Amino acid sequence: MTADTANQENASRDRIEQTILSAAEQVFSQHGYRGASLQAIADQAKLPKANILYYMGSKQALYVRLLNRMMNRWNAVLEDITEDSDPGQVLSDFIRTKMMLGQRYPEGSKLFAAEILAGAPFLKEYLSGELKEWVASRAVIIRQWSQQGKMDDVDPRWLIFLIWSATQHYTEYSAQVTGILGEEALSEADLASICQFLEHVILKGCGITSSNATSH
Secondary structure, three states: OOHHHHHHHHHHHHHHHHHHHHHHHHHHHHHHHHHOOHHHHHHHHOOOHHHHHHHHOOHHHHHHHHHHHHHHHHHHHHOOOOOOOOHHHHHHHHHHHHHHHHHHOHHHHHHHHHHHHOOOOOOHHHHHHHHHHHHHHHHHHHHHHHHOOOOOOOOHHHHHHHHHHHHHHHHHOHHHHHHHHOOOOOOHHHHHHHHHHHHHHHHHHOOOOOOOOOOO
16 A cells, blocks of 8 residues: 555545544434434435444444544643743633633534533543643642743642533523523624633733633
8 A cells, every 4th residue: 555545545534534524423412422323323424324433443433533522622722831831821722722722513512511510431531631730730730830920829620621612501501691692693892802801800810810820
Protein backbone atom coordinates (compact mmCIF):
# COMPACT_ATOMS: atom_id res chain seq x y z
CA MET A 1 0.00 0.00 0.00
CA THR A 2 1.38 3.39 -0.98
CA ALA A 3 1.37 6.42 1.31
CA ASP A 4 -1.22 8.11 -0.91
CA THR A 5 -3.51 5.10 -0.75
CA ALA A 6 -3.16 4.93 3.02
CA ASN A 7 -3.96 8.62 3.35
CA GLN A 8 -7.03 8.23 1.14
CA GLU A 9 -8.26 5.30 3.22
CA ASN A 10 -7.72 7.23 6.46
CA ALA A 11 -9.60 10.22 5.06
CA SER A 12 -12.45 7.96 3.97
CA ARG A 13 -12.59 6.35 7.41
CA ASP A 14 -12.64 9.76 9.08
CA ARG A 15 -15.53 10.90 6.87
CA ILE A 16 -17.56 7.79 7.63
CA GLU A 17 -16.88 8.06 11.37
CA GLN A 18 -17.92 11.71 11.41
CA THR A 19 -21.11 10.81 9.53
CA ILE A 20 -21.88 8.12 12.11
CA LEU A 21 -21.11 10.41 15.05
CA SER A 22 -23.32 13.19 13.69
CA ALA A 23 -26.18 10.77 13.13
CA ALA A 24 -25.74 9.20 16.56
CA GLU A 25 -25.72 12.62 18.22
CA GLN A 26 -29.14 13.36 16.76
CA VAL A 27 -30.64 9.96 17.56
CA PHE A 28 -29.30 9.76 21.13
CA SER A 29 -30.38 13.33 21.91
CA GLN A 30 -33.91 12.61 20.66
CA HIS A 31 -34.43 9.18 22.21
CA GLY A 32 -31.85 8.84 24.98
CA TYR A 33 -29.47 5.91 25.34
CA ARG A 34 -32.13 3.29 26.02
CA GLY A 35 -34.50 4.49 23.31
CA ALA A 36 -31.86 4.77 20.59
CA SER A 37 -30.99 1.81 18.39
CA LEU A 38 -28.09 1.09 16.10
CA GLN A 39 -30.58 0.60 13.26
CA ALA A 40 -32.01 4.09 13.83
CA ILE A 41 -28.48 5.51 13.81
CA ALA A 42 -27.68 3.60 10.62
CA ASP A 43 -30.85 4.91 8.99
CA GLN A 44 -29.98 8.48 10.01
CA ALA A 45 -26.44 8.07 8.66
CA LYS A 46 -27.73 6.32 5.51
CA LEU A 47 -25.29 3.46 6.12
CA PRO A 48 -25.72 -0.28 6.72
CA LYS A 49 -25.99 -1.24 10.39
CA ALA A 50 -22.93 -3.46 9.89
CA ASN A 51 -20.88 -0.33 9.15
CA ILE A 52 -21.87 1.19 12.49
CA LEU A 53 -20.62 -1.90 14.32
CA TYR A 54 -17.46 -2.10 12.21
CA TYR A 55 -16.41 1.49 12.86
CA MET A 56 -17.72 1.97 16.39
CA GLY A 57 -17.78 -1.48 17.93
CA SER A 58 -20.99 -1.23 19.94
CA LYS A 59 -23.81 1.10 20.90
CA GLN A 60 -22.18 1.84 24.26
CA ALA A 61 -18.78 2.54 22.71
CA LEU A 62 -20.39 4.94 20.23
CA TYR A 63 -22.31 6.70 23.01
CA VAL A 64 -19.24 7.14 25.21
CA ARG A 65 -17.19 8.39 22.27
CA LEU A 66 -19.82 11.06 21.60
CA LEU A 67 -19.75 12.23 25.20
CA ASN A 68 -15.96 12.34 25.29
CA ARG A 69 -15.90 14.29 22.02
CA MET A 70 -18.20 16.90 23.52
CA MET A 71 -15.99 17.38 26.58
CA ASN A 72 -12.86 17.57 24.45
CA ARG A 73 -14.46 20.31 22.34
CA TRP A 74 -15.41 22.32 25.41
CA ASN A 75 -12.05 22.08 27.10
CA ALA A 76 -9.69 22.42 24.13
CA VAL A 77 -9.12 26.13 24.81
CA LEU A 78 -7.45 25.27 28.13
CA GLU A 79 -5.18 22.57 26.71
CA ASP A 80 -2.19 24.78 25.91
CA ILE A 81 -2.28 27.27 28.78
CA THR A 82 0.92 27.89 30.76
CA GLU A 83 1.91 29.92 33.80
CA ASP A 84 2.86 32.71 31.37
CA SER A 85 -0.61 32.90 29.81
CA ASP A 86 -2.89 35.87 30.42
CA PRO A 87 -5.75 34.63 32.66
CA GLY A 88 -8.10 37.34 31.43
CA GLN A 89 -7.63 36.28 27.83
CA VAL A 90 -7.80 32.56 28.65
CA LEU A 91 -10.96 32.78 30.72
CA SER A 92 -12.65 35.08 28.18
CA ASP A 93 -11.81 32.63 25.39
CA PHE A 94 -13.04 29.72 27.52
CA ILE A 95 -16.39 31.43 28.15
CA ARG A 96 -16.91 32.43 24.52
CA THR A 97 -15.80 29.09 23.11
CA LYS A 98 -18.01 27.12 25.49
CA MET A 99 -20.98 29.36 24.67
CA MET A 100 -20.39 29.06 20.92
CA LEU A 101 -20.05 25.28 21.02
CA GLY A 102 -23.25 24.94 23.03
CA GLN A 103 -25.11 26.84 20.33
CA ARG A 104 -23.38 25.05 17.45
CA TYR A 105 -23.83 21.54 18.89
CA PRO A 106 -26.97 21.71 21.05
CA GLU A 107 -27.74 18.01 20.64
CA GLY A 108 -24.36 16.97 22.00
CA SER A 109 -24.59 19.45 24.85
CA LYS A 110 -28.03 18.20 25.89
CA LEU A 111 -26.90 14.60 25.52
CA PHE A 112 -24.04 15.19 27.94
CA ALA A 113 -26.34 16.93 30.43
CA ALA A 114 -28.81 14.03 30.29
CA GLU A 115 -26.00 11.56 31.01
CA ILE A 116 -24.87 13.55 34.06
CA LEU A 117 -28.44 13.95 35.37
CA ALA A 118 -28.86 10.18 35.09
CA GLY A 119 -25.87 9.70 37.40
CA ALA A 120 -23.27 9.33 34.64
CA PRO A 121 -23.62 5.52 34.31
CA PHE A 122 -21.40 5.43 31.23
CA LEU A 123 -19.00 8.19 32.21
CA LYS A 124 -18.05 7.42 35.81
CA GLU A 125 -14.65 6.03 34.87
CA TYR A 126 -13.92 9.00 32.60
CA LEU A 127 -15.07 11.57 35.15
CA SER A 128 -13.10 10.09 38.04
CA GLY A 129 -10.07 9.33 35.89
CA GLU A 130 -9.13 11.27 32.78
CA LEU A 131 -11.30 14.34 33.42
CA LYS A 132 -10.32 14.53 37.10
CA GLU A 133 -6.65 14.52 36.14
CA TRP A 134 -7.27 17.15 33.45
CA VAL A 135 -9.00 19.50 35.89
CA ALA A 136 -6.18 18.99 38.43
CA SER A 137 -3.56 19.87 35.81
CA ARG A 138 -5.42 23.05 34.82
CA ALA A 139 -5.85 23.94 38.49
CA VAL A 140 -2.08 23.88 39.00
CA ILE A 141 -1.63 26.55 36.32
CA ILE A 142 -4.49 28.72 37.57
CA ARG A 143 -2.98 28.64 41.07
CA GLN A 144 0.33 29.77 39.55
CA TRP A 145 -1.49 32.79 38.09
CA SER A 146 -2.77 33.60 41.57
CA GLN A 147 0.72 33.27 43.04
CA GLN A 148 2.00 35.68 40.39
CA GLY A 149 -0.65 38.24 41.37
CA LYS A 150 -2.46 37.98 38.03
CA MET A 151 -5.74 37.08 39.77
CA ASP A 152 -7.21 36.45 43.20
CA ASP A 153 -6.63 33.21 45.05
CA VAL A 154 -9.80 31.38 44.02
CA ASP A 155 -10.32 27.63 43.92
CA PRO A 156 -9.70 26.69 40.26
CA ARG A 157 -12.09 23.74 40.43
CA TRP A 158 -15.05 25.94 41.38
CA LEU A 159 -14.04 28.38 38.65
CA ILE A 160 -14.05 25.69 35.96
CA PHE A 161 -17.36 24.31 37.25
CA LEU A 162 -18.85 27.81 37.18
CA ILE A 163 -17.89 28.43 33.56
CA TRP A 164 -19.15 25.00 32.50
CA SER A 165 -22.52 25.51 34.18
CA ALA A 166 -23.08 29.20 33.43
CA THR A 167 -22.56 28.71 29.71
CA GLN A 168 -24.46 25.40 29.68
CA HIS A 169 -27.57 27.15 30.98
CA TYR A 170 -28.21 28.85 27.65
CA THR A 171 -28.33 25.49 25.88
CA GLU A 172 -30.07 23.33 28.48
CA TYR A 173 -32.64 25.98 29.42
CA SER A 174 -32.93 27.69 26.05
CA ALA A 175 -36.73 27.40 26.10
CA GLN A 176 -36.83 29.23 29.43
CA VAL A 177 -34.42 31.92 28.29
CA THR A 178 -36.09 32.60 24.93
CA GLY A 179 -39.55 32.44 26.50
CA ILE A 180 -38.69 35.13 29.03
CA LEU A 181 -36.98 37.24 26.37
CA GLY A 182 -39.91 36.79 23.99
CA GLU A 183 -37.69 35.47 21.21
CA GLU A 184 -37.74 32.32 19.10
CA ALA A 185 -33.98 31.89 19.45
CA LEU A 186 -31.00 33.78 20.81
CA SER A 187 -29.56 36.20 18.28
CA GLU A 188 -25.88 36.87 17.67
CA ALA A 189 -26.32 40.12 19.58
CA ASP A 190 -27.85 38.21 22.51
CA LEU A 191 -24.97 35.75 22.60
CA ALA A 192 -22.40 38.54 22.46
CA SER A 193 -24.17 40.33 25.32
CA ILE A 194 -24.34 37.14 27.40
CA CYS A 195 -20.65 36.46 26.89
CA GLN A 196 -19.76 40.04 27.81
CA PHE A 197 -21.87 39.76 30.97
CA LEU A 198 -20.31 36.44 32.01
CA GLU A 199 -16.82 37.75 31.35
CA HIS A 200 -17.50 40.84 33.44
CA VAL A 201 -18.90 38.89 36.39
CA ILE A 202 -16.40 36.02 36.36
CA LEU A 203 -13.26 38.03 35.66
CA LYS A 204 -14.20 40.68 38.21
CA GLY A 205 -14.99 37.94 40.72
CA CYS A 206 -11.50 36.53 40.15
CA GLY A 207 -9.87 39.91 40.68
CA ILE A 208 -8.83 40.26 37.05
CA THR A 209 -8.94 43.92 36.12
CA SER A 210 -9.67 45.34 32.69
CA SER A 211 -5.97 46.01 32.22
CA ASN A 212 -5.30 42.28 32.55
CA ALA A 213 -8.11 41.15 30.27
CA THR A 214 -8.19 41.56 26.54
CA SER A 215 -11.38 43.17 25.27
CA HIS A 216 -13.31 41.57 22.38
